[in-house]
Amino acid sequence: MNDLNYLKDNIMSRRWKTKYEQCSQAVRDKLDKLDEMYINEYQLQVIKRKRIYPDIGDIFKICPRENIECYGIVVNNHVNNKNGDDFIVIFVFKSDVDIEQSVKKGIRKEDLLIDPEIVGKEYWTRGYFFNVGHIESKVNNYGFYSIGKRKFFDEYGNDIQEEPSILGTYGVATISGVAYSINQELIIAGII
Template sequence: MDNKKQMTDELLPIKSSRKKPKVGDVFVIQPRKSLYFYGKVIKTDIQAINPFLKGKNTVLIYKKVTSELKVPDNLNVNTLLIPPQIVDFGGWTKGFFFTVGNLELTNEEINLDYGFKDTRMATECYRSEEGDELNHKPSIIGIYAVGSYGSVAYKVTKALEKHPELLDV
């Protein structure tokens, strides 16, 4: 990988906020200077069985890249960069997730077939963010755990290593 595309597994801070995210909030993350990827909040205040996940948020990170801090025309769930993530508020309070606006959830986002693999179980088990066991293997699978901006950064870095063309903006 040449120096221009050299990645670290950290996000660059943009601007911190104490404002809690709302469903539909579109935010950006910055894995490299002036290179932003869009994210969207699809669930807030999760009422999870697992106390570690209670009150957290589910976010999507898209392959859509920008160099501007503005709301995109659209976001397509068929172009996710990483699987859905359950995250705490640290990304916003520390300035790594910067909200640029709000877009109503699309039908595709509402009906997205996603779930989270429960790695604590000996047999294959998939759950909703609330902790309910799913009766099928979802088409998009995250890990059933609370993450942070650091875990999002790591997963984004790994995804960009597989798709370096996304860094050519």
């Protein structure tokens, strides 16, 4: 029988465990409650449906809760990998980060609300992401960790030899998964 401990003990799970343990008991209780919620209780709010395919550099708005807005940027598009075609790589920023300045200076992990994600265009067609601007953007200091293969990859599935400074989990994020991650980080930040 194969040892499957790596599914529960890997770079990404250890990072989350450390972050969780550094939270106060009140924050941990809120995070535990989020774990028990149904998706409709924390799903992103629909802003406006658009039948567009986002371009690299598009800035988009997200409303995780009423009166709470987050912003992100399209880092790459038309990504084809073993999971399918035409995926989009996004970064979602903390509320106090000026996206234009962050891009100009070089985006840092500390600027991001959640880890990089690979998503489909349905975030826009269903109205969860809504484009509000565009900036010239070239980002290349990110990558993804495959828990199953225990390796680093770019969004196309090509090996990366060293851990990138900005790291997400390899795979296509579900709509509920992005909403969940955003809500986790908003709880930790004391916003909700």
